[in-house]
Amino acid sequence: MAKGTVHFDEKRCKGCGLCTTACPVKIVVLQKDKINLKGYTPAGVSDPEKCIGCTNCALMCPDQVITVERN
Numbered sequence: 001m002a003k004g005t006v007h008f009d010e011k012r013c014k015g016c017g018l019c020t021t022a023c024p025v026k027i028v029v030l031q032k033d034k035i036n037l038k039g040y041t042p043a044g045v046s047d048p049e050k051c052i053g054c055t056n057c058a059l060m061c062p063d064q065v066i067t068v069e070r071n
Contacts, residue, residue, distance in 0.1 A: 003053055004069060006066060023056060024054060027046050054068075
């Protein structure tokens, strides 16, 4: 099975949640315990080991704050 590593630029994320709906394994979540300098709740990964490297989250991001590395 394919694997990947997701990176978020939390400083630029506006917490729109589009990436959370695009993730087929449901590991991309809004980090309710964090607020960035813009006042938004940024997205992050709840279980990095389950990432399949599909890049759906990065494709859905309107601000291009997500990068995915395929392993």
